[in-house]
Amino acid sequence: MSTPIFEVLKPGFLTTVQDRGRFYYQCMGASLSGALDSFSHRIGNFLVGNSEDAAGLEMTVAGPTMRILQDTWIAITGANISPKKDGLPLSMWTSVKVEEGNIISFGPLKEGCRGYLAVRGGISVPLVMGSCSTDLRLKEGGKEGRPLQTGDLLEIEPSESRYEFIEKALSPEWIPCYGSNPTLRVIMGPQARYFDKETGIKTFLESEYVVTPKANRIGYRLDGPAILHKEGLEASIPTEACCPGGIQVPEDGKPIILMVEQNGGGYIKIATIISSDFDLIAQLKPGDKIRFGKISVAKAHQILKKREKIIQRLKARLDSTN
Amino acid sequence: MLEFGMGISPKINQRIRVFFDLIREANIPGIIEAAPGFRTLLIYYNPMLIGLKALKEKLREVEERIQTVEVKPHEDSKKVTIPVVYGGEFGPDLDFVAQFHGMYKEDLIELFQKPEYSVYMYGLAPGHPLLAALPRKITTPRLKTPRSKVPVGTIGIGNRQIGIYTHEAPGGLQLIGRTPLKIYEPKRKNLPLFLDIGDMVKFKKIDEEQYRQIAQRVESNKEDMNCYIEG
Numbered sequence: 001m002s003t004p005i006f007e008v009l010k011p012g013f014l015t016t017v018q019d020r021g022r023f024y025y026q027c028m029g030a031s032l033s034g035a036l037d038s039f040s041h042r043i044g045n046f047l048v049g050n051s052e053d054a055a056g057l058e059m060t061v062a063g064p065t066m067r068i069l070q071d072t073w074i075a076i077t078g079a080n081i082s083p084k085k086d087g088l089p090l091s092m093w094t095s096v097k098v099e100e101g102n103i104i105s106f107g108p109l110k111e112g113c114r115g116y117l118a119v120r121g122g123i124s125v126p127l128v129m130g131s132c133s134t135d136l137r138l139k140e141g142g143k144e145g146r147p148l149q150t151g152d153l154l155e156i157e158p159s160e161s162r163y164e165f166i167e168k169a170l171s172p173e174w175i176p177c178y179g180s181n182p183t184l185r186v187i188m189g190p191q192a193r194y195f196d197k198e199t200g201i202k203t204f205l206e207s208e209y210v211v212t213p214k215a216n217r218i219g220y221r222l223d224g225p226a227i228l229h230k231e232g233l234e235a236s237i238p239t240e241a242c243c244p245g246g247i248q249v250p251e252d253g254k255p256i257i258l259m260v261e262q263n264g265g266g267y268i269k270i271a272t273i274i275s276s277d278f279d280l281i282a283q284l285k286p287g288d289k290i291r292f293g294k295i296s297v298a299k300a301h302q303i304l305k306k307r308e309k310i311i312q313r314l315k316a317r318l319d320s321t322n
Numbered sequence: 323m324l325e326f327g328m329g330i331s332p333k334i335n336q337r338i339r340v341f342f343d344l345i346r347e348a349n350i351p352g353i354i355e356a357a358p359g360f361r362t363l364l365i366y367y368n369p370m371l372i373g374l375k376a377l378k379e380k381l382r383e384v385e386e387r388i389q390t391v392e393v394k395p396h397e398d399s400k401k402v403t404i405p406v407v408y409g410g411e412f413g414p415d416l417d418f419v420a421q422f423h424g425m426y427k428e429d430l431i432e433l434f435q436k437p438e439y440s441v442y443m444y445g446l447a448p449g450h451p452l453l454a455a456l457p458r459k460i461t462t463p464r465l466k467t468p469r470s471k472v473p474v475g476t477i478g479i480g481n482r483q484i485g486i487y488t489h490e491a492p493g494g495l496q497l498i499g500r501t502p503l504k505i506y507e508p509k510r511k512n513l514p515l516f517l518d519i520g521d522m523v524k525f526k527k528i529d530e531e532q533y534r535q536i537a538q539r540v541e542s543n544k545e546d547m548n549c550y551i552e553g
Binding site: 023024025026027028029030031129137138139140189190218234236238239240241242243250251252263264265266267297298300301304305308 | 361369446452468492
């Protein structure tokens with residue numbers, strides 16, 4: 001039996017239950033979902049001694065206010081939304097002991113866009129197609145397929161060692177800084193050949209694009225110089241499955257970054273953001289500016305391997321402080 | 323992303339389905355999942371477990387095996403008739419589509435209802451079927467800017483494709499009508515996913531009164547889905 005751990009007093013702007021995502025069902029038409037910033041989500045879980053698959057909260061721009069219903073450990077990572085315990089500032093990127101009756105709240109957003117809260121044992125919600133993640137587009141998974149609301153009780157699986165645990169912290173050198181004008185590395189394709197070399201590809205790689213207010217877990221619409229496809233070719237193709245980080249360009253030439261709640265589409269895609277840089281998008285908000293830099297598949301693999309090595313090393317270090 | 327051809331054809335789609343099955347059977351370490359499209363197969367792989375060269379080799383092996391397998395329509399595919407109310411609030415783009423082709427709405431509907439369409443893939447949402455191919459005479463471009471919300475049951479067209487919305491979701495198709503049937507109903511014991519890839523579909527015009535009656539029966543779970551299946 002799972003037991004209540006948080007009572008939601010205020011839900012924040014958009015707070016959802018997320019794990020790493022809903023794998024293996026895209027062939028049936030499901031979307032991946034899951035925490036947008038996987039680094040923050042995974043490190044949060046490691047800090048409280050969870051596996052990286054455990055579910056936590058994704059908090060967007062303004063965090064929730066929650067009452068702690070039993071003693072446990074939590075960790076807050078990702079965007080800095082000024083976390084507090086009983087009104088006093090709370091350290092991020094470290095595990096924190098909380099006791100029954102404590103109030104966790106958040107203040108102004110200082111950096112980034114999405115914060116993450118991990119709790120020892122992981123949040124327990126009914127699995128939908130093997131995952132705890134909330135899919136807001138389809139209103140499925142997580143807490144009844146919706147963002148948290150006032151009065152919600154969140155539960156965790158009981159574990160014996162919930163309280164006997166020691167404080168762990170991520171070394172400061174690994175805490176990410178979230179810029180508001182990153183260069184995202186891309187692999188060209190799958191439909192780069194549909195675009196004009198000058199007015200399409202060159203414009204895309206040499207211009208700056210602004211994140212518009214239409215930016216959510218489905219997609220980030222960008223504004224900037226129109227990217228043109230080859231004359232005589234259409235911007236739409238027979239529908240196909242797509243992956244997070246794909247950049248589709250509809251007829252109006254304004255690119256849309258496909259996020260985790262999109263699973264297919266029929267607009268041509270000029271390029272795909274490498275998975276190692278996907279976390280950076282999660283921390284962008286309307287008004288932030290993006291540039292794109294082209295790299296090879298081999299280079300992207302190299303970057304991913306290096307990054308995974310670091311994450312595994314951080315995990316080993318955090319585990320050994322047990 | 324693997325490409326199997328450029329257009330929409332039942333042959334290409336059958337090849338994709340066989341390739342997809344073979345990949346699942348082969349259980350190649352490092353391949354996480356695959357998702358079929360009209361003419362493509364998206365493959366997710368973990369570069370920590372399989373390099374690009376090894377992946378390409380493995381996929382080429384599957385490609386060789388596909389030559390030895392007979393590619394044909396699925397045996398248990400069914401024939402289905404789906405009732406639709408056209409135009410008005412049910413299909414807000416019907417007027418535009420008719421105008422676009424310089425046709426009367428009635429003629430457009432007749433042309434639309436003539437062929438039998440085949441289910442090619444699931445897209446957008448679990449169980450959301452995508453069908454093809456619309457007659458060339460009524461092929462219509464997708465919306466320039468997708469709508470942010472489309473109601474459940476809506477029938478939309480875009481280029482030569484037809485989609486039936488199973489979830490309220492954003493969408494870029496031209497909306498011409500709506501069916502009272504729930505194509506996707508996870509709580510239904512019989513056929514939770516009403517349409518399978520490979521099924522053949524015809525559309526049949528109903529009026530608003532009939533729509534309300536069927537919708538009521540569907541809502542109270544009294545509608546027998548079998549009566550929409552031929553044979």
